[in-house]
Amino acid sequence: MRARYISTTLPYVNANPHIGFALELVQADVLARIWRSAGDEVFFNTGTDEHGQKVYDAAKVAGQEPQAYIDHYAAEVQKLNEKEALNLSTDAFVRTSSSAHLQAAQEMWRRCTAEDDIYLKEYEGLYCVGHEAFLTEKDLVDGKCPDHNVEPQVLREKNYFFKFKKYEKSLLDYLQKSRVIVPEWRRQEAINFVKEGLEDFSISREKKRLSWGVPVPGDDSQVMYVWFDALTNYISTLGWPDDEQGNFKKFWEEGITLQVAGKDQVRFQSLMWQAMLLSAGIKNTDSVFYHGFITSDGKKMSKSLGNVISPYDLVKRYGTDATRYMLLRHINPMEDSDVTWERLDEWYTANLTNGLGNLIARVMQMATAHLQDPVKMTQETKSDVDVARYTERFEFNHAMDSIWERIGHDDALIAIKKPFVGVKSDDTSIRDEALLIIKKLVRELDAIATDLESFMPSTSAQIKEAVLIHKKPDNLFPRL
Ligand SMILES: [Zn+2]
Structure with missing residues (x-):
């Protein structure tokens, strides 16, 4: 019997669940079920990413307190697990606003600080709210973020930075093993990212600009950058760092670990998160599988185009198993697909x-x-x-x-x-x-x-x- 860990990414709680996330959940669920039936002991994690500017702004637009707002959408996401929805065999649903997660994120911060991998720097950069990230000039098309079609804001502030560049060599070593990323062309993509040179990235925000986040240990004026906080969910869900139940040791340290993510996540899941793990002295993820995107009639699904097909719409029309069938058989698991x-x-x-x-x-x-x-x-x-x-x-x-x-x-x-x-x-x-x-x-x-x-x-x-x-x-x- 082997211990196997599997996790999806966590969606932001600023909208109803997306069909692409349903795909990710169902793919992970199939693997979790197959391993269990083969006699493995499985820990299947999913949850919601509840901090950051995007969530905070969306709550404000909706005229709600952030907590009430995220509670509503977290429930909408969590309902996907139910037998009447996608019938998922998840073992945990982690919410990044929970106190257990908050403590884990702070411990991750302390570990990276102890390795001298975090430093404070005055910074000016092009910030895309859609990305929750600073972009570089070369990321822009006609001065706009091509993914979100908005001009980034010029932000100037003092932030903590993570020494990403320091991990170039270690990340290239990690990426040598062919199974660390599936499909293979995404592994090449990750290797190319590193070879082009990594830049240290900002991992905090000034609290006066954004208070909705995990407080930085030892600095009341800053909260953590949402990605730094959210990525820690993969181990906070297992009870890290205290590990009172022994799940972290069993499933992460001694088990086989797999993360499932969308194709735009390579930089975050296979590079940033892996560098954080290296810094904290924790085992890297054994494997990350990246799925493609689902478009509708050749276009990205969006509210304004009115072509959104939600997982709940699918279940309502076809039933649970038929929805799972469509996602698993008629959506290419690795390439983009159209429905x-x-x-x-x-x-x-x-x-x-x-x-x-x-x-x-x-x-x-x-x-x-x-x-x-x-x-x-x-x-x-x-x-x-x-x-x-x-x-x-x-x-x-x-x-x-x-x-x-x-x-x-x-x-x-x-x-x-x-x-x-x-x-x-x-x-x-x-x-x-x-x-x-x-x-x-x-x-x-x-x-x-x-x-x-x-x-x-x-x-x-x-x-x-x-x-x-x-x-x-x-x-x-x-x-x-
Ligand atoms: Zn963007």
């Missing part, structure tokens, strides 16, 4: 209503009509080894393709052999053969359910139950 309601409807109808749902209904219809007893499972119908192989490589879409290929074969078997005709034959040998085919199909359903267990947990359980009690289940994927 529209039309295409989502097509996938649902073709592959769930007419595909899996229809196969279950037909097979269980034949089984209950023509077989006296439940079908006994045998060793010969095995689950698909490709599913585990693809999943371990984060190719969730190919794992699902493999399951649907099997569904296609079973449909073909029914169409060619027509067991529903054979069972009515006067010829005993034809009838016996038809009954054998029906039994084989029931075992196929059971094997498909085994393969679907981590991807579509309720569907899997419902199929297994139907086979076990020998009863045709309710329509799992009703027509739209």
Whole structure:
């Protein structure tokens, strides 16, 4: 038995949860479930990032106190975990405004200070509120942040800085191992960032400008830069630094660690966070997987364009497992993907209503009509080894393709052999053969359910139950 740790990034609590974050959650959930079913002990973390200018400003715009504002949105994010939403098997939901997290962030600060990696400097820079970060001239396009389409503010203040540059060599060493970043091209991207030269980055704000943050230990005039604070969540959630439950030792120090993040996070997760860990003398993350973005009809989803597809909208229209299905099979796990309601409807109808749902209904219809007893499972119908192989490589879409290929074969078997005709034959040998085919199909359903267990947990359980009690289940994927 191994101890395995997995965490998503934490979304800002300034908006309702985004479909891209739902993708990240579901990908992480599949891995957590697969490892658990293989006998590993798993700690699956997610949560919300609750400090920083962006959250503070959004609360002000909404006319609310920051605490009331973040409580509302944190609840909206947390609800995604529920069985009726994305049905996630998370072990922890960390909120960066909690006192346990605050203490961990301060301890991280002290450790980095003890290594002489934090210093105070007067600074003037181009600050993008959308990024919560200072940008350099070369990041700008036509004087604007290309990601947020706003001109950065010129900020002049005294900030604490982290000695990022000092860790160039150590980070390049860390990045040598091929598995530290998946996919490979993102690892190259990270290596290139470092090779271009790292600049020390600001890790605090003057409190008079922004009070909504973790106080800097030993300096009342400053609060921590939101990234420095938030990144520490990956270990504060495990009880670091006190580690009274022993989870930090078990899952981080002695376990295998994986973080899941969006493709714009390479600099933060694989460089800044790793440099902080190096400074604090804590083991680096074993692996970070980066997923792509989801656009709608070729455009970035935004309120102003009115093309936002929220995870709650998906669950409402298709149900929990069908939403998980769409995110895992029809969204490329590593590249950008595009969705529209039309295409989502097509996938649902073709592959769930007419595909899996229809196969279950037909097979269980034949089984209950023509077989006296439940079908006994045998060793010969095995689950698909490709599913585990693809999943371990984060190719969730190919794992699902493999399951649907099997569904296609079973449909073909029914169409060619027509067991529903054979069972009515006067010829005993034809009838016996038809009954054998029906039994084989029931075992196929059971094997498909085994393969679907981590991807579509309720569907899997419902199929297994139907086979076990020998009863045709309710329509799992009703027509739209
Ligand atoms: Zn920006």
